[in-house]
Amino acid sequence: MNNIAIEQNTQWTFPHCPTPANLQINWTEILAIFPSLQSLTNCEQNPIYHAEGNVWIHTQLVCEALVSLTAWQAVNITDRSILFAAALLHDIAKPLATQVTDDGNITAKGHVNLGAKMVRQILQDLQTPFTIRESIVAIVKYGSLPLWFWDKQNPLKSIIKASQLVRCDWLALMAEADVKGRICDDRQKLLETIEFFKEFCQEHNCFDRTYPFASAHSRFIYFHKEDGDPTYAAFDDTRLEVIMMCGLPGTGKDYWIDRNHPDLPVVSLDKLRIEMGILPTNEQGAIVNAGRALAKGYLQSETPFIWNATNIVKPIRLGLIRLFAGYGARIRIVYLEVPIDRVLRQNRDRKAQVPNAVIHRFRDRLEIPDLTEAHQVDYFVDV
Template sequence: MSLLTVKGSYKNLYQLVRTAIDTAFNLDDFAEIIPDLYALKDCPQDPYFHGEGNVWIHTELVVKALLHDANFQKESEEAQFILFMAALLHDIAKPDTTVIDPDSGRIRQPGHSKRGMLDARIILWRLQVPFVIREAICNLIEVHQLPFWLLSDDQREDPIFVINRLSWDVSLWHLYLLAKADMHGRDYEHKAQMLDEIELFRLFCEEHDVLHQPKQFVDNHTRVHYFRGANVQPDFPLFNEGGSEVILMAGLPASGKNHWVEKHCKGLPVASYDDARAHLKLRHGENEGMVTHYVQDQVKAWLRKKEPFVWNATHLSKEMREKALNLLYSYNASVKIVYLEADEKTILSRNQKRDSTLSNDRLLKMLFKWSVPKRIEANEVIYWEN
């Protein structure tokens, strides 16, 4: 497991990126700030796909390919920083996901894109990279391989649906530039063919008008249910049966959710796992099943009456958030997700001071389940930094 430690700040990192773009790029300089990059030197890759060598060599080549791209050079400074960091960290999780087949010797790194998104989020959070910039980087890393195979014959999902969904998470233009650099930064016998696939991806996104903007919908209700798999079309409004208006809180423990609810939701009933534990006289992690049933019974009662309420919990992982959203949407609720975030020092200080059975060590372990809500998950998503 990577340590995901950092030695520096966003300011240091930003200045280093500008130096790399304007004068010269040296990967060792970035490893001084992000020590986990050093592990890339000892991480092998399958020579069939990566004849150039280990992940460190590949990363150097990818960043250099990006820097020489004429389209990259035309981007704004902020966009250049996002693309540069996505290229730098796109394979950061390969050391922890490497699997070598004992019989054939073939090397794989399954799940390195999704794990890389999480590792990058923790690293960039610790460097205090601004939220919007950080998430743009992380979302690119999560899907950086998608242009290679989206239009292949064995793709199970509808490619139009996929790019419509992704257009709400990432700039597909930036994804195209990153994928091109990723392919140029390797020694692969089918490189020319894969670069053609990447160009087809760009044309496909352009044809469906999502290369530079999110897919447009007639209203938010239709959008939410389209992305949840309902048989609806973006241009035709889905009938809204009406239900509870729900504020679903999300964020790490001690990120300020309770304070936000007290300040902005006066008069609304609140479902809270912490309150349930206090009522049931249980410690954090003790008989969580009973706590969950207690909260869900509260939630279902309000949903049946179509009453507005707040669901105050971490909802930190995508899986836990999806369970809550499935319940809410099954009762035709309109959902606003309010995601709160604070820096690591603030969170640990707050958690240590408050009356909680959750230790700082246990809180930090929760980082490896950390999923920031996507805009497609709800009628409205608010990102609140404090």
């Protein structure tokens, strides 16, 4: 992550995280703090992959395996807490995602992405610092990558992308604990795959660090091109900058623009919505089309501008970024975040109010932007 404008003290501990001096885990206290974990006890798993029993048994075994690892014990208190929190919460969504097919097979398709969103909200309620919170979310989301990365269409791209979001050595630790916390016939094979993952990441200089691209533009080209070369130093031929705002309604996007770039033209979907008399709950296609038409005018004249909308999901951002980049734009995403109670309060003061139910729905759908999407991503997070 880069350019965190407002952040808490980054020395952070997770509730009841063990220490190297005392590896005992107080499960009673943890369940008292996180009652949602109780549902894991009633969630069965596919015995082919998890013969140890239900998800809660697996979770306890994973956490105990993690804290027994020398590599976990060797890192600082905050890093230990990050990894422990990820291990504890990594299967939090399995009860919601688990299904039993007609032939008796147990599946939990989609639990990883759903779990990442649930973990983000749990950690927000704990007022977890943004960078730490998003590191835990990334471990939950990509923690199984060391087990399956070689099956990806482009294994190299998968590890380079992961390294932009979280340290791959943390993913390896998480995967090792996950495997040691289960009973399955291919356990040794999975552990060998993790060792291969470590070697592959080290070979490509992204095991304990972010992959070092030649420039921000080289990184942008790599992630937006089908078969790019990560070592290629791309010539920067961008001709203008487009700032894309991102955040829930009521996070202060208009205020940020007024304070930081009052001189730039703004394509505001809220203003277009008012001008066109379209409610936030109505079909928004006409507003987006009108906004894109305005944007094309600025792009054709090579005039820097701001695209001001919520842009909370990645596919919407990607479609706009492709449009802007097609005209030679350098893309900067500005993400704003404030606590949900303040979002609701500030939304009440807006001219274009959004119904609270819509804001909560947006919050559930929110995908926070990352460096694989743009030339620059700035995070302004007020806790």
